[in-house]
Amino acid sequence: MALPAALPTLLPPPKLALRGIAKRFGATPVLDGLDFEIAEGDFVSIIGPSGCGKTTIFNIIAGLLEPDAGTLLYEGAPVDGLRGRVGYMMQKDLLLPWRTVLGNVVLGLEVRGMAPREARDKAMDYLATYGLAGFENSYPRALSGGMRQRVALIRTLIVDPDILLLDEPFSALDYQTRLYLEGVLMEAVERFHKTVVLVTHDIDEAVALSRKVVVLSHRPTRVKALHDIEIAERSPIGARSDPHFSGYFHALCSELDIQTKRVQP
Numbered sequence: 420m421a422l423p424a425a426l427p428t429l430l431p432p433p434k435l436a437l438r439g440i441a442k443r444f445g446a447t448p449v450l451d452g453l454d455f456e457i458a459e460g461d462f463v464s465i466i467g468p469s470g471c472g473k474t475t476i477f478n479i480i481a482g483l484l485e486p487d488a489g490t491l492l493y494e495g496a497p498v499d500g501l502r503g504r505v506g507y508m509m510q511k512d513l514l515l516p517w518r519t520v521l522g523n524v525v526l527g528l529e530v531r532g533m534a535p536r537e538a539r540d541k542a543m544d545y546l547a548t549y550g551l552a553g554f555e556n557s558y559p560r561a562l563s564g565g566m567r568q569r570v571a572l573i574r575t576l577i578v579d580p581d582i583l584l585l586d587e588p589f590s591a592l593d594y595q596t597r598l599y600l601e602g603v604l605m606e607a608v609e610r611f612h613k614t615v616v617l618v619t620h621d622i623d624e625a626v627a628l629s630r631k632v633v634v635l636s637h638r639p640t641r642v643k644a645l646h647d648i649e650i651a652e653r654s655p656i657g658a659r660s661d662p663h664f665s666g667y668f669h670a671l672c673s674e675l676d677i678q679t680k681r682v683q684p
């Protein structure tokens with residue numbers, strides 16, 4: 420029996436797609452035509468050399484920066500940026516030092532017009548869930564680095580964004596605190612069914628947390644490789660103990676030209 424020439428596709432379009440995204444700053448070409456997709460509910464990590472444009476990609480997705488060329492598609496439709504749909508945890512300047520923990524957490528809710536009483540109750544619930552009850556009136560300077568990141572993560576999650584953009588959220592933390600917060604993130608992502616894009620320098624973090632890793636080249640930056648990560652165990656330590664973990668780890672090191680063998684004297 421002859422098949423019709425073109426079968427209508429039954430697959431939904433990806434949640435987010437970058438098509439040929441290019442950006443230069445002055446004479447420096449930074450992004451040189453990026454293409455990748457993020458499916459609904461996916462956890463995608465972006466890794467690449469420092470300065471290759473990872474934060475720039477987030478700024479374009481968030482609608483804070485315009486690309487010079489290319490298209491951003493949200494659920495199949497071209498958009499200028501996902502302002503209002505993303506929760507963006509930036510690489511720096513996470514908390515406002517002049518606001519208390521509570522003041523920082525309610526910020527996004529206030530901006531969205533939630534009544535102060537309701538915003539406060541919701542924030543207190545989240546603070547209790549993430550072990551920060553009793554710190555609501557503290558200022559960020561009085562918290563440890565891990566606690567500050569937890570507050571920043573709560574502030575990102577509480578507005579219930581469609582997509583989470585996390586730019587090296589744990590890079591300044593010690594390893595133990597990082598493992599703990601990775602667990603908090605994974606649990607939250609599963610509980611709230613979020614789509615996540617994570618930028619990280621840490622290859623083992625990318626393997627442990629993600630379903631897909633996008634490897635970027637040096638500038639002018641292109642997608643160098645895409646890896647699907649098939650690790651069933653969804654906890655930071657469990658994933659690192661999975662028999663497939665080291666294979667992915669070595670593959671990504673080699674994509675990034677990181678030497679994993681002992682250098683001969």
Ligand SMILES: Nc1ncnc2c1ncn2[C@@H]1O[C@H](COP(=O)(O)OP(=O)(O)OP(=O)(O)O)[C@@H](O)[C@H]1O
Pocket residue numbers: 444447449468469470471472473474475476510
């Ligand atoms: N607003 C800007 N004006 C001029 N140049 C910029 C601007 N923002 C970024 N750049 C340049 O673009 C390049 C990419 O910067 P970006 O911050 O996106 O890199 P990154 O991959 O996030 O780096 P890192 O891993 O160190 O965080 C760098 O060379 C940077 O100097």
Ligand SMILES: [Mg+2]
Pocket residue numbers: 473474475510586
């Ligand atoms: Mg950056």
